[in-house]
Amino acid sequence: MDEISDFQLVESCLEGDDTAWKDIVQRYQRLIYNLAYRFTGRFELAEELSQEIFLKIYRSLKKYRKQRGEFKGWITVMARNYLIDYIRKEKKNWNRYGGTDELDTLDYKTDDISPYGHVEKLEKIQFVHRCLGELSVDLRESLILREIEGMSYDEIATQLSAPLGTIKSRINRARIELARIVNMRRLSGAATGDFGRPTEEAL
Template identity: 35%
Template sequence: MSDDQRLIDQALGGDAAAFGLLVHKYQQRLFNTLVHLAGCREEAEDLMQDAFVQAFVKLDSFRGQSSFYTWLYRIAFNLTISLRRKRRLENSHEHAPIVPANEPLDDRQDASEHLELREQADQVHMALGALAEDRRDILILRDIEGFSYEQIAEILDLPIGTVRSRIHRARLDMRNQLTGIWQENSAD
């Protein structure tokens, strides 16, 4: 029995602290992903809290066919989709910008290296933000979160072949976006 399953069983038995340990274990990882998906830290925090509340309420429906994090991520992903639908209705198809997470500065890097890395990160975030939502989501799942093709298929409820082709197309789109950004910057 995995540590997560033991904590789930304890939580189902009334031990709220056990669920708190699951929250502590996964909150930072889920938050980082939701920042990319939602486009801002405040919405990511709200989505994360809602996801954990729903996970707690629906904990008895967790069947263990996937990891707890995959199940939790699916809840958070569905909440993100609902938020996007609501946002689309309110803002008539405006896309939220991608807000890069603040990363700690490595003391070993000098200022110019840090500036160059920051510019590259900003360009990647800009290119990612310019992708269609479904392509951005699948790249985040695979390349940022590191989910397997099988896990992505489960989360998005898609056949594995569809996942593979969407990732391929999303990477091509990302390459085209970055090429355009780099050509624009070199012309300046």
């Protein structure tokens, strides 16, 4: 049986069909959750933001038109905008979530690595994300879009409404500052053992 198209689901949803909305959630929760995780590096926060993003999508469904393109692209752009706004608003609370204890309670599912390797990898990501939180908002959002979302400089300039030269300069500074912060935190973590559980490699 052919899968119902996204557009059909949206139409049914607008007519009040709860099952259609449930199907949309099932179909795209992984995409949104991973996007939120890549932006924040925190499981609990990614979960909370995923809920908020889906709520926003739900409230904006009537604005979706097929001629605007793929539904997947539409919700990705909406989610990305939401996450950028979040970074700008929540700069003070960036590090409030996610002790490394979070890692112990998760059900890891990826295709190619052992559970041990997975935990180590996630710890590294979380550690670098914490360091990322020490950058200014301008530098952080530019770097996330470049390194994590893999966007081109032109796309980032459009997304953030800033000149191309400014974006290149921000990314350059962000890379340098982040490298220094990571280095410094690894050294202090090695001394106190209380920051981000740096890996053996890092020590």
